[in-house]
Structures are given as structure tokens and as C-alpha cells.
Amino acid sequence: MGEKQFIYMDHSATTPARAEVVDAMVPYYTRYFGNPSSIYSIARDSKKAIDAARAQVAKAIGAEPDEIYFTSGGSESDNWAIKGVAFANRKKGNHIITSKIEHHAVLHTCEYLEKEGFVVTYLPVDKYGLVDPAELEKAITDRTILVSIMYANNEIGTIEPIRELALVAGKHKVYFHTDAVQAIGNIPIDVKAEAIDLLSLSAHKFYGPKGVGALYIRKGTKIDNLIHGGGQERRRRAGTENIAGIVGLGKAIGMATADIEGHNRKIRALRDRLRDGILKKIPHAYLNGHPEKRLPGNINISFEFIEGESMLLWLDDEGICASTGSACTSGSLEPSHVLLATGLAVEISHGSLRLTLGDSNTDADVDAVLEALPKIVLRLREMSPLYTKDRKNGGCNVQ
Amino acid sequence: MYSDKVMDHFKNPRNVGEMEDADGVGEVGNPVCGDIMKIFLKIQDNTITDAKFKTFGCGAAIASSSMATELVRGKTLEEAWDVSNKAVAEALEGLPPIKMHCSVLAEEGIHKAINDYRRKQGLPEWEEKNPHSHDEHDEGLTCQH
Numbered sequence: 001m002g003e004k005q006f007i008y009m010d011h012s013a014t015t016p017a018r019a020e021v022v023d024a025m026v027p028y029y030t031r032y033f034g035n036p037s038s039i040y041s042i043a044r045d046s047k048k049a050i051d052a053a054r055a056q057v058a059k060a061i062g063a064e065p066d067e068i069y070f071t072s073g074g075s076e077s078d079n080w081a082i083k084g085v086a087f088a089n090r091k092k093g094n095h096i097i098t099s100k101i102e103h104h105a106v107l108h109t110c111e112y113l114e115k116e117g118f119v120v121t122y123l124p125v126d127k128y129g130l131v132d133p134a135e136l137e138k139a140i141t142d143r144t145i146l147v148s149i150m151y152a153n154n155e156i157g158t159i160e161p162i163r164e165l166a167l168v169a170g171k172h173k174v175y176f177h178t179d180a181v182q183a184i185g186n187i188p189i190d191v192k193a194e195a196i197d198l199l200s201l202s203a204h205k206f207y208g209p210k211g212v213g214a215l216y217i218r219k220g221t222k223i224d225n226l227i228h229g230g231g232q233e234r235r236r237r238a239g240t241e242n243i244a245g246i247v248g249l250g251k252a253i254g255m256a257t258a259d260i261e262g263h264n265r266k267i268r269a270l271r272d273r274l275r276d277g278i279l280k281k282i283p284h285a286y287l288n289g290h291p292e293k294r295l296p297g298n299i300n301i302s303f304e305f306i307e308g309e310s311m312l313l314w315l316d317d318e319g320i321c322a323s324t325g326s327a328c329t330s331g332s333l334e335p336s337h338v339l340l341a342t343g344l345a346v347e348i349s350h351g352s353l354r355l356t357l358g359d360s361n362t363d364a365d366v367d368a369v370l371e372a373l374p375k376i377v378l379r380l381r382e383m384s385p386l387y388t389k390d391r392k393n394g395g396c397n398v399q
Numbered sequence: 400m401y402s403d404k405v406m407d408h409f410k411n412p413r414n415v416g417e418m419e420d421a422d423g424v425g426e427v428g429n430p431v432c433g434d435i436m437k438i439f440l441k442i443q444d445n446t447i448t449d450a451k452f453k454t455f456g457c458g459a460a461i462a463s464s465s466m467a468t469e470l471v472r473g474k475t476l477e478e479a480w481d482v483s484n485k486a487v488a489e490a491l492e493g494l495p496p497i498k499m500h501c502s503v504l505a506e507e508g509i510h511k512a513i514n515d516y517r518r519k520q521g522l523p524e525w526e527e528k529n530p531h532s533h534d535e536h537d538e539g540l541t542c543q544h
Contacts, residue, residue: 305455306455307433307434307455307456307457307460308457309457309458310409310456310457310458310461313401313406313409313410313458314410317410326433326457335433346430346431347430347431347433350430350433382415383412383415383416383453383454383461384435384453384454384455385426385435385436385437385453385454385455386430386435386455
């Protein structure tokens with residue numbers, strides 16, 4: 001990767017592809033480039049590589065290989081799962097249940113379906129971002145055809161009680177989909193033991209390439225196609241296969257799930273030291289999300305009296321890549337829907353900072369952020385009219 | 400996404416601070432919307448001799464406050480009143496469309512501070528010639544709080 005020039009703490013946004021992953025991919029762009037639908041031998045090599053990757057993905061989540069369908073990524077998988085199940089089961093019902101903290105790939109798909117005559121319930125979450133299985137059960141009606149709840153939240157890192165939620169859906173014979181884009185490589189997943197019917201994943205979140213993902217569809221699930229065309233993916237998803245991408249996905253998921261506990265132990269130790277250091281060094285700072293039930297690399301903290309984008313710009317100046325739930329980076333004037341759903345005051349949501357650690361991070365990175373961040377926060381607070389002498393007047397009340 | 404000028408005024412903001420003996424103070428924005436600007440003006444013989452600001456907000460909000468205070472210093476109240484949000488944005492070599500409301504906030508902050516001074520002087524307040532009603536900002540994006 002060459003000399004390290006920046007500190008990357010935005011692994012929930014994307015991750016760099018591992019060298020081994022890229023090495024595994026390259027021959028499928030140059031040598032084994034054959035269209036798997038063709039009959040000659042180089043095409044057969046492509047076909048074999050796809051089958052091998054399918055087996056790797058299946059093994060990583062406890063599925064059968066023929067339950068794995070490759071897609072262009074997490075957004076397509078979410079769109080397919082939700083629209084596909086909704087349209088295929090329209091005769092049975094038109095009610096879908098999801099949560100208020102889903103990724104926009106789920107939320108905007110549900111909003112689209114509302115225009116198409118479906119009824120969607122957006123379940124609330126508690127202050128940690130947890131969905132309550134009892135709330136889910138109350139929301140299910142005889143018109144409900146699909147429940148879609150994310151495995152782990154991308155902003156605050158909260159891990160949902162997926163097995164409990166899926167069992168509730170299963171008890172009522174309702175399909176259960178989970179967007180597990182943030183979970184792969186961080187949480188051991190077994191779709192059979194957890195009663196999951198559909199699961200979305202995306203390679204670039206676990207050190208694989210961008211532009212490739214998969215949807216697990218439990219055998220027997222009634223689902224329409226999303227992409228119509230050729231007979232690829234057993235006539236379920238048209239389009240010439242992204243062979244190199246699929247090979248990269250297979251390699252990456254194998255590596256990411258080989259030793260989840262070991263990986264988590266290392267990341268969690270760095271994360272905890274960084275989180276505790278920030279909270280100790282910076283007053284008027286509050287952790288968002290669940291204290292324990294959260295992704296190992298996730299930190300989401302709100303700083304009172306300042307706004308997130310200003311923090312990011314200064315962090316970038318120090319070579320630190322991070323993210324915020326403030327409106328100012330989202331292309332709208334509303335702050336993060338996830339933070340608001342946890343009941344966080346709007347004004348505090350604007351001052352949130354997300355740091356997501358991953359494999360590239362070191363103790364030196366943690367030290368560098370602990371050195372830089374308090375100064376940045378203080379500098380911004382000193383120019384904030386909310387940061388008054390007694391730090392109360394004009395300040396924000398945290399709930 | 401920001402121009403060099405915006406980054407310069409964000410990283411080296413001019414005129415940050417409070418003014419204890421300000422002749423006019425204007426505070427605009429709302430913490431719920433994610434930006435608040437407080438503008439302080441020192442005024443002598445109808446001329447702005449000093450301007451300071453404190454801002455809670457994004458990079459564009461801080462840069463707009465910095466530029467607006469620079470632009471009104473040394474100007475008569477009439478001239479300062481005519482410093483538009485577009486003038487602030489142009490002096491910053493442009494703002495992303497979604498950030499234009501930050502320059503609007505700066506213009507409004509200056510206006511509010513001038514009217515605060517006029518009120519204290521027993522003079523009638525000036526009316527906004529072209530009021531930025533809170534639903535016609537550029538790009539149609541406004542904070543409704």
C-alpha cells in the first residue's frame with residue numbers, strides 16, 4: 001500500500017481491498033476473462049471461479065451455495081430483497097415492517113413501495129438504537145409479508161437482536177430480511193440458526209472490491225427478479241457476471257470470517273482506548289449507540305456546542321478521515337435520521353462524529369486522534385456562541 | 400468541495416470573538432438547524448470601525464461569517480446594509496449550492512446588528528429590501544425550525 005499518509009477511521013463507509021484479494025482478482029480481468037455463459041475452456045474457468053466464490057460466501061454465513069446470488073452490492077441486494085418479496089407476495093398482503101434506523105437503500109425502497117400501494121410500518125428504536133422484538137410482534141398483521149431489520153447500524157454501530165426478531169417474523173410466517181452490510185466480518189452469522197430468509201452483503205465493507213455484493217435467498221422464498229435479462233444466476237439475476245469482483249468477494253469474505261473473534265479483539269482494544277480517551281479528555285461529549293451491543297470498530301460521539309462538518313474539515317487537515325451525522329454533509333438540512341430516532345436532540349445530532357476503526361489502524365493512530373481531536377473541539381467551541389462562560393446558557397440539554 | 404478562499408477563511412477566520420462594548424449585536428440562526436451566527440459591530444460616525452463574530456456551524460458558515468465581517472469593516476451603515484449574501488459568496492470564490500444559506504445567514508446577521516444599533520439610537524429600523532423568506536433560499540432548502 002506504500003507509505004501511510006493518512007489515518008483512516010471511516011471503515012464503515014468503505015475499506016481498502018486487501019492485497020491478497022486484488023491478487024486473486026487480477027487473472028480474471030486478463031487471463032480468465034471468458035464469459036461464463038460461453039462453452040470454451042477459458043469460460044469454464046470463469047464459471048468454476050464463480051462457483052468457488054459462491055461456496056465461500058455460503059460457508060461464511062451458514063447457507064447453501066445455491067442460496068447465494070451475486071449482485072452489484074448492498075443497495076441492489078436490499079432493493080431486490082424488498083421489492084422482489086413485496087411484488088411476489090402482493091396477493092398475500094401489502095404490509096412491510098422495517099425500522100426507523102435502516103440504511104437509505106432500505107428506507108427509500110420502502111418509500112417507493114408506499115407509492116405503489118404498499119403500507120410500511122417504521123418501527124421505533126430505544127435510546128441505544130435497539131429494535132424491540134415485542135414491538136415487532138405487535139406490528140405484524142395478517143397483511144404483513146416482509147420484515148426488514150438491519151443486522152448492525154452503520155452510524156451508531158448498534159447490533160440488533162436479529163435472531164429474536166427473525167423468530168418473531170417466522171412465527172407469523174412472514175419473510176425476514178436483514179441488511180448485514182456492516183455485520184459481515186464483525187459478527188459471526190448463521191442464517192439457518194438465526195432463521196433469516198434473506199440477507200444482503202457488500203464486498204467493499206470487508207476489504208473486498210466495490211461494485212459487488214450478494215443476496216442470500218433461503219430456498220423456497222417467493223421473490224420476483226429485480227434485474228431482467230439473460231439467464232445468469234440461475235435465471236434470478238441477469239447480467240454478465242462481474243467475475244473478478246465475485247472472485248474478490250469470495251476471497252475477502254473467506255479472510256474476513258476466518259477469525260472474527262481475533263480480529264474483533266484487536267479492533268475493540270484500539271476502539272475502547274480511543275473512545276475512553278476522547279470521553280476523558282473532552283467535556284460535554286456523549287457516546288451514541290449501545291455501550292456493549294455494538295460493532296467492534298464503531299465510535300459515535302456527540303460534542304456539544306459545535307457542528308460536525310467543521311470537525312471533519314479540521315480532522316482532514318490533520319490527515320484523519322472520519323464522518324458525521326450532521327446535516328451539513330448529508331446534502332440536506334436534517335441531521336442523521338438514526339441519531340434522531342434514538343431521541344438525541346437535533347442540535348446535538350449536528351455535533352456528532354463517527355470514527356470507525358479497522359484493520360489498518362494502529363496504536364499510533366489512536367494516539368494521533370487523541371492528540372488532535374481535543375484541540376479541534378476546543379478551537380471550534382471557542383468560536384461558538386453556544387459555548388458561553390457557564391456553558392449552560394444557550395447550550396443544549398442532552399436527554 | 401470548498402474553494403481555497405472558503406478553506407482559508409475557515410481555517411484562519413478573521414475577526415473571531417466577542418465585543419463587550421459593541422454598538423450593535425445581531426444573532427441569527429438556530430441550533431436545531433445546525434448554524435448560529437452572532438455578529439458584533441463597533442460603529443462611529445455612521446461607519447463600522449470594527450466587526451467581530453462567533454459562529455456555531457459548518458465550514459461555510461464560519462467562512463461566511465469571517466468574510467462578511469471583513470466586507471463591512473470601514474463601510475458606512477448604508478454601504479454595509481447593501482452587502483448581499485451573493486457578495487459574501489462571491490468574495491469567497493463561490494459556495495456549494497446547498498451552502499448558500501450560510502451566506503444568507505451572514506447577510507441577515509449584519510442586518511440584525513445594524514438594526515440593533517439603530518434601535519438603540521432611537522432610529523427607525525431599516526426594512527429588508529428583499530427579505531429572504533425562509534422558504535425561498537437557494538435550492539429550496541431551509542431549516543423549518
